[in-house]
Amino acid sequence: MTDKRQFQRVTLNVRGTLAHNDMVIDVVVSDVSLQGIKLFASETALTHLPFDSHEPYTAMFQANEDSPVITLHISQLYRHADSRKEGVSLGCKVESMDLESVSALRRLITLNS
Template sequence: MSIEERRRFSRVSFHATTHISQGNNQCQAELCDISLKGVLLTPSSECTLDPTDLITVSIRLADDAEIVMQTRQARHDGETLGLICESIDVESISHLRRLIELNLGDPNASERELSELMGD
């Protein structure tokens, strides 16, 4: 079974400059894709993170819209960084749900995924 077949949450390709922080360590990253369960990033070269600590991810969508989530490192292959969402506030999950809904073109799909996420 491939990773795509095992994946329960749709990933949408969405490119945005993203701010990541861990304690006093802060850096920029390019968002590659996003799902209700996490993000895939390409961090800047000067970014050094402790893989065992929480990482705050902030994605600016517009002047007044931002997705902020607490994540943990799932994988790092030297170029990309896969992060699993540990917690997200209500406003951020609303923005994320709408972003996924718009990119999937199917509001029912995002609703099913959100229900599945709440069941985890």
């Protein structure tokens, strides 16, 4: 099977946050591209977020201590629960990001390709 993605993904394992309105939870960023991000969070933390909201979520992370904070505005969350794991994987579609985040993410993808 061929991979039809148009955007290159970078595998990461860094801590970040996922926010919706005033609620913020801790997540782990599994991988990221210019189009989407894959997060991992505990089921307990996810109970604090509404999955039926039409308002965007915000994911924030740093690739390392020296890199700038990357902020992504997410329009859709897709839950991927696996009974063999304690947490839940979330596939997220990026709706928008500011110019500084685009630059930092492009640099991160270029350095890791």
